[in-house]
Amino acid sequence: MNHDFWAVEKLTLTSQTPEGGFYAGRAKPGETVIEMRGITKRFPGVVANDDIDFDVKAGEIHALLGENGAGKTTLMNIMYGLLQPDEGEIYVRGRKVVMRSPKDAIALGIGMVHQHFMLVEPHTVTENVILGLKSPKGILLDLEGAKRRIEELSKKYGLKVDPDAKIWQLSVGERQRVEIIKALYRGAQILILDEPTAVLTPPEVKELMAIIRRMAEQGHAVVPFITHKLPEVMAISDRVTILRRGKVVARIRTKDARESELARHMVGREVLFTIEKNPAKPGRVVLEVRNLKALSDRGLPALKNVSFSIREGEILGVAGVAGNGQRELAEVIAGLRRAVAGRVLIDGRDVTNLPPREIIKQGLGHIPEDRMGMGLILDFSIAENAILETHSSPPFARGWFIDPQEVGKHAERLIKEFNIMAPSKDTLANHLSGGNLQRLILARELSREPKVLVANQPTRGLDVGATEFIRRKLLEQRDRGVAILLISEDLDEVMSMSDRIAVLYEGEIMGILPAEKAKVEEVGMMMAGARRQTEFEA
C-alpha cells in the first residue's frame, strides 16, 4: 500500500518479502490469515492480555467476546499495530510479522473500524476514505477516481453511502459504512470491528449483519469485538472466543453454543436475561409535557407537538430510531434546550425554559446521552463529579467554601453503594471505564432523590454486568415512586423496562401503548412512522 510523505517509515518483516508484494494473491477460503500465539501484554498493575492464542481464517467470522476490561481492546490494538506485545508472536498468512504502527497493519491487509469513528466531520466521505493514501495523480487529489472506486466497493458489498456527503450529515449507521469502506479501500483482508452494533438501531444492525456476511463470502476474515447484544453474535459468527480478565476462557463453535452459555463464560456467573419487575403502582402525575415544540441544532423542527405525562412509580419508555427527537426531548425537559412552544410541568409547577439549576431544584434527575461530554467532567475526580449539581448547597458548601470532608464522605458512600470500580474517590473520571462512568452519573443523580428521572440511553455501550446493574437501579427507583422517562434506541430495553411505551417518529409521538399489550412488530412499525395509535392514557 502506498502512503504519502507524512506517513511513518516502512514495515519491517522478520522474513523475506515474497516477490510480487507481501499480499500477492488472495487467501483461499479456510486458510488461516492471521494467527496470534501466546500474546501477553502488561500495563502497570495489570496483565491486560495473558498468553492469548487467537486465529482467523479467510471467509470466517470469528467474534471476540468479553466484558469491559477483559482485554479485548488491548488485543485488538496489538492486532492493529497500535500496541506492541510484551510476549508472543503474530503470523500473517503463515509469516511472522512485527507491526510497529497501524500503517504496518494496513500494509498487511488488516483494517479496523473503531467504535468511536475516526472520521473528520467537516470533510466529505471521499476525502475521509482517501486520507493518507498516495494519489495516482501524484500530489494532486484524485477525488473523481476515488469516488468511482468507492461506488464500486459500495455496490459490491451493499454499503450504501453518498461519496459527496459531508460526514456530519450522516447517521451513525452511515458513518460506520464509511469506516468499513475506508478499510476495504486500503485492501483490508482482515477486518476488525470494534463494538460494531453498540451504536446502531435495530434496522441498522440487520443491515450491518448482511454486510458482514457479504464480506465473509468475498473471502474476508471478519473479527467483531463485542461486549453485549449476544443474539447478534450468535446469529452471525462461525466461532467465538471469550476473554475474561485477560485470559481466554472459552473457544466455541457458534453452532453448538447457547446464548446463556456465552454470557456465563463472559461474566463468570449466570446472567438473567429477563428482568424481574414488580407490578407498577402509579400514583399522581409528576411530569407533564404539553404540546412541546423545539428545534434541532440545525434550526429544524425536532419536536412537533409532543404531549405525555408520567406518574409516580412509572416508567414511560420512548422508542424510536436515533435522531427522531429523543435527544431534543431530554434536553428540553432538563432545560438545556429552549422549548419554542408548549409546557413542561413538574409536580404541577411550570418549569419550561427555566435554567437547569432551577429545574434540578424542582426534582429532576438527568442521565444524558453523552456521558463523557455532558454527563461528567473527565478531568475532575470522582468526588468532584459527584457534587457537580449540589456543590453550592449544604452539606457540601459552607458559605462560599466547599467542605472537602463532606464531599469525600459523600463520594465514598456513592462508590460503595454503586460498586464503582476505582482506586479512590480522587481518581479522575478520565480513568474510569464506560460502565463505571455511567454508575457515577447514576449515583450522582439518584443521590439527590429526584422526583423525575430522565434517562437517555442509560445502558448504551455497556457490558452485561453494568447494564444489569443500571436497569436494576432504575426499577428500584420506580418502585420508590420516581417517575422515569426512559429514552432508548435498544428496543428490547424499552419493551422490558417500561410500563408504557411512547414511539417517537420525526419529532411526533406516534402513540402510547401499555407495555404488557405492546408487540414488537407493532412498535417496530410505529418506529417507521407507519401507523398512528389513538392516544391511550393508562
Place this chain on the structure above:
Amino acid sequence: MSLEVFLTGLIAAGFRIATPILLAALGETFAERSGILNLGIEGMMIMSAFTSFSVTYDTGNPTLGLLAGLITGGVMAFIHAFMSITIKVDQIVSGLALTILGLALSTFLFISYFKRTQPAVEIWEPTAIPVLSQIPIIGPALFQQHVITYFAIILFIVSTWFLFGTTWGLTIRTVGENPAAADTVGIRVERVRYLCTIFGGLMAGIAGAYLTLVVFNSFFGGMTAGRGWIAIAVVIFGRWTPSWVFGGALFFGLVDSFQLRLQASGIPISPQFSLMIPYLFTLIALIIVGRKRYAPAALCIPYRRGER
C-alpha cells in the same frame, strides 16, 4: 489631485501595507489548520525585522537580510513547535511568551548593537512588471510592487490549491480536525504539525524582513505595531481559508492606506483617531464575520495517542 491618481495611490499602498499581514496570516493559516495556534507571530515578525535589518546594514545585501529574517522566524517557530507539540505546553502561553520575548529582545539587541544612533539601510526598490505595469490605474497600483508583494499574492493562490487540491493539504486539514483519525491511517501527526508551524514562522520572518527592508528602511522598537496580531485576526476573519485571508489582509491594507491619505488631506481629524481606524475596522469585521465557528476542531489541543 485627480481621482485616477488617488485610486492608484490608494490601491498601491493598500497592497504594500497588506503584504506583511498577508504573509504572516497565510503562514498562520497553515499552522492553525494543523492544530497549532501561534500567538508568537508578533514576536517572530519583530525579531526577524531586527535580524534582517542588522544583516543588511552590515553586508549591504538585502537578499542576505531577507534570509536572516527567514531563518529567525523559522527558529522561533521551531521553539514554539517544540514547546506545544513535543512538550505539550499550553500553546497560548508559549506563543505569548515568544511575542513578549521578541518585542523586548529585539529592542534590547538593537540598542546594545547600534547604541543610540538611528541607522538606515537603502530601501529595496520595487520591480515593475513589463507591459502589465503600463495599464492605467491597475498597472501602477498592482504591477509596480516589490518582489515580496508578488510572492505574497502567488503564495495565496498556491496555498488555496495546496490546502484543497492536494493529498498533503487534505492531510494537514485532517490533522487539525481529528488527529486520531490521521494517526489510525498512519499519518505522523506531530511531523505535520511541526512542518506547518515552522512554515508559519518562515512567513512571519519574511513579513518582518519586509517591514525593515521595504517599508521603513530602518529598525525601531515595537515597529510591528500589532501587525502580527492583525494577522491572527485576519486568519479568524478569513475562516482559515487562504482566499478569505487574502481578502481580510487587503481590506486592512486599503483601510490603512485610506487613513493615511485622510491624514495627509489636511481634513482636521486627530491623527491618533485616524491611526486607529484600520484596527477598529478589523475589530468590527471580526465581530460580523467571526461569529460562526469555522475553527479547526483540534486547534490548541495537543495530540496524545489513546486519549478520549
